[in-house]
Amino acid sequence: MYELSSNFLFISFICYIVATFFFGGSMKVNDQGPNRWATIGISITILGFLSQITYFITRWIAAGHAPVSNLFEFITFFGMMLILAFILIHFIYRLNIIGLFALPIAIIIIAYATVFPHEIKPLVPSLKSYWLHIHVTTAALGEAILAISFITGLIYLIKNINQSKSTKKTFWLEAVLYFLITVVAFILISTAFNASGYEAKYNWVNKDGVKEEMIYNLPSIVGPHKGELTTEGKFEALAEMPALINAKKLNTVIWSIFAGIALYLVIRLIIRKRIGAFLQPFVQKVDSDLLDEIGYRAVAIGFPVFTLGGLIFAMIWAQIAWTRFWSWDPKEDWALITWLFYAVFLHLRFKRNWQGEKSAWLAVIGFAIIMFNLIAVNLIIAGLHSYA
Amino acid sequence: METFKCECGHLNHVGTVICESCGKPQDETATDLLDMKYEGTARRSIVNNQTFIDKVWMFFSSVKVAVVIIIITLIAAALGTIFPQRDLLPPTADPATYYQDEYGTFGKIYDFIGLDNTFNSWWFMLLVASIGISLVICSLDRIVPLYKALNKQTVTRHPGFLTRQRMFGTTKVENITEEIEKAKKNLIKKRYKIREENGNILAEKGRFSRWGPYVNHIGLIIFLIGVMLRYVPGMYLDKALWVQEGELKPIVGTNQNYYIKLNDFHMETYNKKTEGKVYEEAIERFGNDKIPKNYQADVTLYKRQGNLIPGEEPKLTKVKDYNIRVNEPLKFQHFALYQVDYKIGEFSAFLFTLEDKKTGKKLGPLKVDLQNPKEVYDLKNGYKVELRNYFPDFYFNSDGVPDTKTRKPNNPAFVFKMTTPETPKGEVAFVAIKQNIEPDGVNKYKMTFAGIETKDSTGLTVRKDLTLWLLGIGGTIFMIGVIQGMYWYHRRVWIQNQDGEIWIAAFTNKNYYGLKQELKKVLGDTKIELPIDQQSEKSV
Numbered sequence: 040m041y042e043l044s045s046n047f048l049f050i051s052f053i054c055y056i057v058a059t060f061f062f063g064g065s066m067k068v069n070d071q072g073p074n075r076w077a078t079i080g081i082s083i084t085i086l087g088f089l090s091q092i093t094y095f096i097t098r099w100i101a102a103g104h105a106p107v108s109n110l111f112e113f114i115t116f117f118g119m120m121l122i123l124a125f126i127l128i129h130f131i132y133r134l135n136i137i138g139l140f141a142l143p144i145a146i147i148i149i150a151y152a153t154v155f156p157h158e159i160k161p162l163v164p165s166l167k168s169y170w171l172h173i174h175v176t177t178a179a180l181g182e183a184i185l186a187i188s189f190i191t192g193l194i195y196l197i198k199n200i201n202q203s204k205s206t207k208k209t210f211w212l213e214a215v216l217y218f219l220i221t222v223v224a225f226i227l228i229s230t231a232f233n234a235s236g237y238e239a240k241y242n243w244v245n246k247d248g249v250k251e252e253m254i255y256n257l258p259s260i261v262g263p264h265k266g267e268l269t270t271e272g273k274f275e276a277l278a279e280m281p282a283l284i285n286a287k288k289l290n291t292v293i294w295s296i297f298a299g300i301a302l303y304l305v306i307r308l309i310i311r312k313r314i315g316a317f318l319q320p321f322v323q324k325v326d327s328d329l330l331d332e333i334g335y336r337a338v339a340i341g342f343p344v345f346t347l348g349g350l351i352f353a354m355i356w357a358q359i360a361w362t363r364f365w366s367w368d369p370k371e372d373w374a375l376i377t378w379l380f381y382a383v384f385l386h387l388r389f390k391r392n393w394q395g396e397k398s399a400w401l402a403v404i405g406f407a408i409i410m411f412n413l414i415a416v417n418l419i420i421a422g423l424h425s426y427a
Numbered sequence: 428m429e430t431f432k433c434e435c436g437h438l439n440h441v442g443t444v445i446c447e448s449c450g451k452p453q454d455e456t457a458t459d460l461l462d463m464k465y466e467g468t469a470r471r472s473i474v475n476n477q478t479f480i481d482k483v484w485m486f487f488s489s490v491k492v493a494v495v496i497i498i499i500t501l502i503a504a505a506l507g508t509i510f511p512q513r514d515l516l517p518p519t520a521d522p523a524t525y526y527q528d529e530y531g532t533f534g535k536i537y538d539f540i541g542l543d544n545t546f547n548s549w550w551f552m553l554l555v556a557s558i559g560i561s562l563v564i565c566s567l568d569r570i571v572p573l574y575k576a577l578n579k580q581t582v583t584r585h586p587g588f589l590t591r592q593r594m595f596g597t598t599k600v601e602n603i604t605e606e607i608e609k610a611k612k613n614l615i616k617k618r619y620k621i622r623e624e625n626g627n628i629l630a631e632k633g634r635f636s637r638w639g640p641y642v643n644h645i646g647l648i649i650f651l652i653g654v655m656l657r658y659v660p661g662m663y664l665d666k667a668l669w670v671q672e673g674e675l676k677p678i679v680g681t682n683q684n685y686y687i688k689l690n691d692f693h694m695e696t697y698n699k700k701t702e703g704k705v706y707e708e709a710i711e712r713f714g715n716d717k718i719p720k721n722y723q724a725d726v727t728l729y730k731r732q733g734n735l736i737p738g739e740e741p742k743l744t745k746v747k748d749y750n751i752r753v754n755e756p757l758k759f760q761h762f763a764l765y766q767v768d769y770k771i772g773e774f775s776a777f778l779f780t781l782e783d784k785k786t787g788k789k790l791g792p793l794k795v796d797l798q799n800p801k802e803v804y805d806l807k808n809g810y811k812v813e814l815r816n817y818f819p820d821f822y823f824n825s826d827g828v829p830d831t832k833t834r835k836p837n838n839p840a841f842v843f844k845m846t847t848p849e850t851p852k853g854e855v856a857f858v859a860i861k862q863n864i865e866p867d868g869v870n871k872y873k874m875t876f877a878g879i880e881t882k883d884s885t886g887l888t889v890r891k892d893l894t895l896w897l898l899g900i901g902g903t904i905f906m907i908g909v910i911q912g913m914y915w916y917h918r919r920v921w922i923q924n925q926d927g928e929i930w931i932a933a934f935t936n937k938n939y940y941g942l943k944q945e946l947k948k949v950l951g952d953t954k955i956e957l958p959i960d961q962q963s964e965k966s967v
Contacts (some may be wrong), residue, residue, distance in 0.1 A: 041705065101705055132940065158708035161697045164722050167688050246528070283531050286884035328962065332940050339913040339937060346909060351902050362765040362888045363665070364898070367510040367515070367546040378500040386494050389464055416508070 041159060044097035047090045048115065048149075054087025055122070055146050062138035065319060076202040077135045084126060084142065091119045102159040104167075109160055110417055112247055114152035116176070117413065118182035122408050125338070128187055132333055140190045147219065150226045151414075154233075161310025170356035178374070182409050184341030185381065190336035193403030194322050198330075199396055202316035212315045220306070221299030225291075227287050232257050239273035241266040246282035253287055261290050270289040297321055333394050334402050335388060342381050367380045373412035429474075435585070442469030448581050450588030460515070460961060461591040465936060466580075468572035488568040493561040500554045507545030510537050514547070532556070559651045566644045577634060584921055586930070592921075594933035594942065596772060596958035603924050606953045610922055611948040619920065627923040639912020644903030653897035664891035671775065674883040675729075675743075680889050681762065686729040686743055692883035694769060695720040719935035722766050724751040726887035728759060751887070761891050768886025774836045774883035779858075781812060781845060782875040792877045797836035807847040812874070816842035821859055829857070845872045918942055922955070931958050 063081030068074040095116070098106040107111040125141040128134075162171075193215065200208045239255040243263035254264050255273075262268070262276025263286040280286040303314075310317040353374065354364040363373065384401050387393040393401075431761040437448035440762060445452055445467030452461055461467070463671045472488035475481045486492055516525055526534035537543060545551055589595060600606050603627060609629055611621055619630035659665045666679040670689040677683040696708055696716040710718065729743035749757045756763040775798065782790035793804040793812060797819060804812040816829075821840035824830035829840065840859035846852075854870040856863060863873060931950075935942040939960065950957055 103705075116652070153455075156709075156712065158712065159705050159711075160709040161702065161718055161720065163719050168754040170754075267877055281531075283529070328960070329940060332938065336938055336940075343909045343913055345907065347906060354898075354902075358892075358895070359756065362756075362763075362890050363765060363892075364895075367507070372504050372508045372546075376501050376504050378498050381502075383494050383497050386490050386497075389490060391460075391462065393504065413956045 040097055044094045047094035051087040051091035051106050052149055054083050055142050058083040059142040060419055061137055065135045065159035080138055081129055083315050084270045088122050105172045108166055111152050111155040112158050115149055117179045118145045118149040118179045123185055124183045124187050140194055147222055154229045165360050171319045174352040174356050177352055181345025181348045184337055186406055187337035188334040188402040189406030192399035195330045195399040197315055198322045202290055203318055213313055216314045217303050219294050224298035224302045225295035240269045242269055246250050257294050259290055261286050369416050373416050377408050380408055440469035440905055442473035447576055449585045451585035452587050460593055465569050465573050466576035468576045470568045470572055472568050487564040498558045506542055513543045562648050566641050570641045582629040589930050589932040592932035592934055593962050594958040596931050596956050598929045598956045600954045607922055608957055609953045630920040633915045633917045636912055636915035636917045639908050640766045642904045643908025646901050646908055650901030653894045653901055656894045661891045666889040668887045668889050669884055671884045683735055684731050689885055691725040692885050693723045722753055724766055740769045762930045763890045765888040767888045768882040769837045772881040776880040778878040779874045780877045782873050784873055798840055811846045811869045814845040815844050843874050929955050932956055
């Protein structure tokens with residue numbers, strides 16, 4: 040059952056990639072309204088979505104609990120909800136350009152999930168509750184709907200930012216695109232080194248003076264405190280870190296940044312202009328106001344769902360599992376920060392001068408906060424939520 | 428309140444942007460789209476701005492101020508998550524040095540400026556309180572004038588009002604009344620409420636969506652009141668309760684009305700042999716028996732009968748047996764008991780035998796309970812052991828005398844007096860773990876260690892929270908309000924007969940795309956042309 044379910048996930052992944060090309064093709068015909076390319080694109084997307092649903096159900100049957108209990112499962116689920124939100128938005132607005140951006144982002148998210156251990160982990164006592172299913176799924180759905188506003192915001196910015204000269208705006212737009220490329224680069228190098236079975240062991244001394252072993256899956260640029268490489272023939276670290284810093288995580292970050300820069304530069308060399316400038320002609324036909332409106336609508340629809348899943352259901356479960364509804368746990372705090380941020384977004388929309396481009400920037404920041412909560416809080420800041 | 432008269436004859440409050448009656452924009456020179464927020468009504472914050480209270484009111488009624496307060500709160504909350512908060516430090520950590528030890532200089536600064544206690548700090552409370560005040564004042568400032576404006580709106584609007592709506596169009600048709608009639612029918616089909624006046628139409632639906640923001644703000648205010656209520660004595664209880672297997676204890680916070688007995692405690696882990704193949708890989712990665720499966724305290728709850736008399740055992744009646752697990756607290760009255768901690772294998776009793784050193788003959792065994800040891804152990808036929816002294820957590824104090832550090836049996840030591848027919852005066856021995864000291868010289872008998880009994884303990888949290896119902900109401904009202912405001916739209920369509928032309932204008936508080944789609948259907952079989960989206964006209 041486990042293998043079967045993994046195969047379905049793989050099929051859906053392929054479907055999303057293929058569908059992206061069809062949405063790309065549809066742009067040549069018309070940006071809005073049905074055309075043959077878009078019809079095929081959305082059909083393949085739905086096929087992929089159904090396949091991913093099958094993955095979800097079969098994995099649920101195999102595990103005995105809904106597969107939303109660790110980072111791999113949660114992030115793939117988030118990707119699936121993003122696809123669902125996209126499908127819904129597609130049938131409301133029929134704006135094909137959204138597919139061209141939403142699908143690749145969902146693909147990156149699902150690919151990112153596969154960097155984490157895939158195996159089915161049994162539930163620890165605090166997760167054994169039906170609230171696991173209710174809270175996590177609703178929160179993910181809310182975040183995914185909110186993420187649609189990021190996608191429309193990004194398209195809005197690519198279309199409307201003046202690329203004729205280099206400005207702060209073009210810089211930050213490139214920064215957003217560079218970040219997406221860095222995630223891709225990170226996925227590529229970790230997958231590549233994982234597939235090659237790279238492993239370098241270090242003996243090191245932690246801050247309490249205790250000797251420990253650290254296993255690197257990427258060649259070490261920075262080594263741990265008083266680290267000694269024990270695996271022969273592997274790359275020796277260039278610099279040693281103090282005991283307070285987690286050298287392995289820092290090493291991964293350094294690799295991702297450099298690989299991201301490398302990939303970005305290669306792309307720049309090929310296209311010979313800013314990526315934003317390169318993408319701009321593709322989105323020129325889109326109606327900016329409609330993009331703005333879809334973004335706002337996504338926040339308007341996603342905000343209540345997120346409140347319900349990310350805060351209210353979360354509080355109910357916390358009262359049952361952790362004895363109190365609010366513990367100021369980092370994940371909770373970031374859910375609150377997300378909520379406050381979108382509350383600000385909704386209030387600023389009252390003012391006409393905050394619609395359009397400013398709204399688009401806010402949507403990008405909002406997505407950054409969601410991603411931070413989804414990933415960084417689990418990996419960097421430990422807390423009650425550090426199950427994965 | 429000062430007033431002024433519009434050309435239609437209506438008396439408006441000073442500060443009104445759009446006439447409350449005819450909708451004539453007061454700034455006639457402007458031609459851009461009308462800002463329709465709060466229907467252009469005069470709000471208290473605009474009308475009164477003289478006294479100190481007016482100024483405070485003005486400050487908190489501003490959405491801009493509210494947004495700034497929210498952003499400051501948001502940043503403060505983010506800073507508070509950089510390092511763990513003081514009350515969430517691991518139990519073994521020393522809070523005085525933790526931040527410096529763990530995070531170096533940054534940690535020290537973090538601790539110093541008080542971010543280690545962000546969420547309990549006075550300034551964070553102040554921020555949350557400001558949000559609360561802003562919620563109240565913003566809502567009051569807007570809801571009354573908005574209600575009045577929407578309630579007494581007239582059907583026929585000033586041309587200046589119509590032309591400056593976002594959706595506006597004019598059509599020349601021959602049979603005006605017939606076309607308006609057709610549109611009216613279609614609007615009714617779309618569930619618009621229609622009001623007519625001199626052949627002009629005001630079609631409106633979803634007005635209740637406009638109240639959504641105020642409803643959700645009321646929900647938030649109730650929620651915040653619920654949060655404050657916790658600080659009222661008696662509303663909230665958070666106590667730890669440790670119970671050992673076999674032990675019966677009064678439950679803290681219940682005035683000894685309830686007692687609990689721990690019958691058994693289990694801790695289970697995932698084992699490769701007993702679990703199916705599905706979990707094999709995960710168990711391998713984390714280690715066999717390393718992933719916890721269940722923490723469970725099997726308890727019996729008792730209720731005390733009659734009054735509490737000092738020195739007398741309370742009369743207890745059993746209420747129920749219950750297995751407390753994580754996620755499955757035991758609830759009774761307003762209380763809930765949660766499984767949060769445990770200790771496995773604490774010493775509960777030591778077993779000894781009385782041994783004749785020469786012959787090796789053993790008597791006993793006798794069992795010394797480490798919580799409540801008996802003083803005398805009668806081994807029959809003239810053999811007797813007395814426990815003269817007991818040190819549950821034995822050490823030599825600064826005077827070099829045996830003493831106990833705590834009441835917990837971490838390192839028990841005993842002074843026994845052994846009496847036998849052969850030694851009627853008795854022999855004294857000091858017995859501790861791996862020690863046997865005979866102060867009187869050579870004894871004939873000795874106490875031989877014969878085993879340990881251990882017991883598990885459960886660490887429970889006793890919780891009472893009488894604020895939950897209010898939080899529940901606040902949360903529910905918030906959700907109703909936010910759904911009401913977000914998932915429904917207030918739409919209005921004005922169709923007027925203006926000198927042989929049909930003028931049509933439309934308004935919605937959000938989702939103009941949806942409104943346009945609807946107008947396409949409404950005007951589909953009429954000759955009235957679709958109104959133009961003047962905003963996108965401008966941006967293109």
